[in-house]
Amino acid sequence: MRILHFSDLHIGVESYGHIDPQTGLSARLADFLRTYDQLLDFAIREQVDLVLFCGDAYKSRDPSQTHQRAFARGITRLAQAGIPAFLVVGNHDLPATRGRATALDIFPTLRTPGVIVADRVQPYTVETRSGPLQIVALPWIRRAEFATHPDAASGRSVEEVNRFIERRLGEFVHAAAEALDPRLPAILAGHCTVSGAVTSSEQSMMLGRDHVLLQSSLSLPSFDYVALGHIHKRQVLGVNPPIVYSGSLERVDFGEEKDQKGFYLVELDPTQPRGQRLKAYTFEPVAARAFLTIPVSIDQDDPDPTETVLAAIRRHQVADKVVRVEVTIPRHLEPSLNERRIREALEGAFYIAPLERHLLGDRRTRWQGEALESAKPLDALARYLDTRQGVSPERKRLLLERARDLLEDEPP
Numbered sequence: 001m002r003i004l005h006f007s008d009l010h011i012g013v014e015s016y017g018h019i020d021p022q023t024g025l026s027a028r029l030a031d032f033l034r035t036y037d038q039l040l041d042f043a044i045r046e047q048v049d050l051v052l053f054c055g056d057a058y059k060s061r062d063p064s065q066t067h068q069r070a071f072a073r074g075i076t077r078l079a080q081a082g083i084p085a086f087l088v089v090g091n092h093d094l095p096a097t098r099g100r101a102t103a104l105d106i107f108p109t110l111r112t113p114g115v116i117v118a119d120r121v122q123p124y125t126v127e128t129r130s131g132p133l134q135i136v137a138l139p140w141i142r143r144a145e146f147a148t149h150p151d152a153a154s155g156r157s158v159e160e161v162n163r164f165i166e167r168r169l170g171e172f173v174h175a176a177a178e179a180l181d182p183r184l185p186a187i188l189a190g191h192c193t194v195s196g197a198v199t200s201s202e203q204s205m206m207l208g209r210d211h212v213l214l215q216s217s218l219s220l221p222s223f224d225y226v227a228l229g230h231i232h233k234r235q236v237l238g239v240n241p242p243i244v245y246s247g248s249l250e251r252v253d254f255g256e257e258k259d260q261k262g263f264y265l266v267e268l269d270p271t272q273p274r275g276q277r278l279k280a281y282t283f284e285p286v287a288a289r290a291f292l293t294i295p296v297s298i299d300q301d302d303p304d305p306t307e308t309v310l311a312a313i314r315r316h317q318v319a320d321k322v323v324r325v326e327v328t329i330p331r332h333l334e335p336s337l338n339e340r341r342i343r344e345a346l347e348g349a350f351y352i353a354p355l356e357r358h359l360l361g362d363r364r365t366r367w368q369g370e371a372l373e374s375a376k377p378l379d380a381l382a383r384y385l386d387t388r389q390g391v392s393p394e395r396k397r398l399l400l401e402r403a404r405d406l407l408e409d410e411p412p
Contacts, residue, residue: 001049001050001128001130001131001133001185001267001268001269001270002046002048002049002050002130002265002266002267002268003048003049003050003051003052003133003187003225003227003265003266003267003268004039004042004043004048004050004051004052004263004264004265004266005052005054005225005227005244005246005263005264005265005266005281006039006051006052006053006054006229006246006249006263006264007053007054007055007056007090007191007227007228007229007230007245007246007247007248008054008055008056008090008229008230008232008246008247008248008249009032009036009053009056009057009058009071009248009249009250010032010056010057010058010059010092010248010250010252011029011032011033011036011057011058011059011063011067011070011071012029012032012058012059012060012063012064012067013028013032013059013250013252014026014028014029015028015252015253016028016253016291016322016351016353017029017031017351018351025066027350028289029066029067029070031250031288031289032249032250033070034287035249035250035261035286035287035288036070036071036074036249037074038286038287039249039263039286040074040077040078042263042284043078043081043083044077044078044081044083046265047081047083047129048083048265049083049084049128049129049130049133050083050084050085050086050126050128050133051078051083051084051085051086052085052086052088052135052187052189052227053085053086053087053088053229054088054090054189054190054191054227054228054229054230054246055087055088055089055090055091055092055093055139055140055191055229055230056090056091056092056093056191056229056230057071057087057090057092057093057103057104058071058092058093058103059092060092061092061093061094061095061103062095062103063103068103068106072106072107075087075107075112075115076112078114079112079113079114079115082114082129083114084114084115084116084126084127084128085114085115085116086116086118086124086126086135086137086189087104087107087115087116087117087118088118088137088138088139088189088190088191088229089102089104089117089118089119089139089140089191090139090140090191090229090230091140091191091230093140094140094142102117102119104117104119105117105119118135118137118139118189119137119139120137120139121136121137121138121139121141121169121172121173121176122136122137122176123135123136123137123176123179123180123186124136124137125184130270131184131185131270132184133184133185133186133187133268134180134181134184134185134186134187135186135187135188135189136173136176136177136180136186136187136188136189136223137189137190138169138172138173138188138189138190138191138192138218139190139191140191140192140230141165141169141192141211162210162211162212163211165211166211166212166213166214166217169192169211169213169217170213170214170217173188173217173218173220174217174220177220177222177223178222180222182222182274184270185224185268185270185277186222186223186224186274187223187224187225187226187227187266188218188220188223188225188226188227189227189228190218190226190227190228190229191228191229191230192210192211192213192228192230193210193211193212193213193230193231194212194213194214194215194218194228194237194243195212195213195214195215196215196237197231197233197235197237197245198231198233198235199231199232199233200232200233200252200255200256200259210230215237215238215243218238218243219238219240219241219243220241221241221274221275222274223241224241224268224274224275224277224278225241225242225244225266225268225278225281226238226241226242226243226244227244227246227264227266228243228244228245228246229245229246230245231245231247232247232248232252232256232259233245233247233256233259234246234247234259234260234261234262234283235247240275241278242278242281244264244281246262246263246264247259247261247262248261249261249262249263249286249288250288250289251288251289251290251291251322253291254291254293254322254324254353256291257291257292257293260283260285261285261286261288262283262284262285262286263283263284263286264281264282264283264284265280265281265282265284266278266280266281267279267280267281267282289320289321289322289350290320290321290322291321291322291323292316292318292321292322292323292324293323293324293325293326294312294313294316294323294324294325294326295312295326295328296308296309296312296325296326296327296328297327297328297329298327298328298329298330298333299330300330300333302333304336305327305329305333305336305337306336306337306338306341306342309325309327309337309342309345310341310342310345312325313325313342313345313346314345318346318348318349319348319349320348320349320350321349321350322349322350322351322353323346323349323350323351323352323353324352324353324354324355324356325342325346325353325355325356326356326358327355327356327357327358328358328360329357329358329359329360330359330360330361331359331360331361332361332387334357334359335387337355337357339355342355343355377403377407378400378403378404378407381399381400381403382396382400385399385400
């Protein structure tokens with residue numbers, strides 16, 4: 001039995017992109033759909049038994065029709081290939097108001113063949129080509145779900161409510177695990193934060209403070225594998241059973257620059273007894289959009305800081321990447337940076353992030369003990385021109401002459 005485990009698709013992220021003039025849509029949408037298609041192609045080519053999605057199909061809780069269509073096309077491809085899909089509801093799939101439909105509810109509404117949407121903490125049984133599979137679902141839980149309980153009543157701090165939710169979720173998972181048939185393979189599929197997990201930088205995408213489950217709450221002998229979503233950085237937290245975050249399919253920002261993106265292929269042998277069914281879980285990478293940071297450090301006596309930056313750029317391949325240049329530079333040399341030339345050197349990049357300047361040294365407000373505010377205008381201009389790199393003596397003379405003419409023409 002082979003299961004494809006992925007999560008955090010986040011269709012709708014448009015950061016570090018531009019509008020495609022042919023479609024009128026963000027070019028970043030094409031990035032996210034490209035990696036999605038790679039996953040679907042793999043699932044259909046390898047004829048996996050199940051595609052398991054652990055939450056966050058979209059960036060927005062209220063995705064556009066275009067984004068919903070893009071996700072639904074992929075699920076339809078699986079249905080047409082006879083591959084069931086199990087979809088766990090994530091925090092970005094939940095509406096802000098309780099009672100409204102989730103972003104995934106369209107599939108059970110239309111009775112899409114082979115698609116199960118898990119929005120409750122409970123066990124499910126999925127029929128696959130290789131036999132039945134038990135899945136205990138742990139979708140994202142809102143605090144409102146516990147609002148009527150005395151231990152989560154108003155007046156409690158966020159931390160106290162979170163601790164209550166964590167304890168209750170652990171109890172729910174344990175009860176669901178106890179109800180499983182030991183003769184059948186079983187996995188836990190959740191969208192949550194587990195203690196010990198390391199994030200990349202998707203904190204900016206999280207909607208409020210997370211409750212954090214202990215690994216011991218999920219590491220139960222009833223499960224052959226624990227599949228998780230919500231954290232964008234792929235990682236394995238436990239061993240027996242493995243507690244695995246597949247990570248996101250596409251990079252969201254520079255915090256994920258060095259993260260390899262992809263999904264996991266999980267292989268189980270249903271004929272083996274509990275504890276011996278897991279044969280392998282293999283990470284399968286996808287070709288996600290590359291992000292590149294070019295750090296440059298400028299010396300105090302650098303005669304041409306711009307050329308130093310250009311030389312650093314030439315040492316990298318920037319084509320089709322999202323690129324940012326970080327320049328650490330003494331404050332007095334910062335005016336000599338030619339940003340236009342730097343951006344020209346990055347031509348061919350998919351997207352050029354704004355130049356980041358990290359200035360060293362205190363801001364100069366006095367020259368030789370004299371406050372700038374009390375300096376005469378021509379003296380202040382002359383001293384300013386002295387700090388500018390590339391201003392020749394002749395150009396300085398002409399600028400001072402023009403300034404003198406303007407000052408003399410001012411009415412008394």
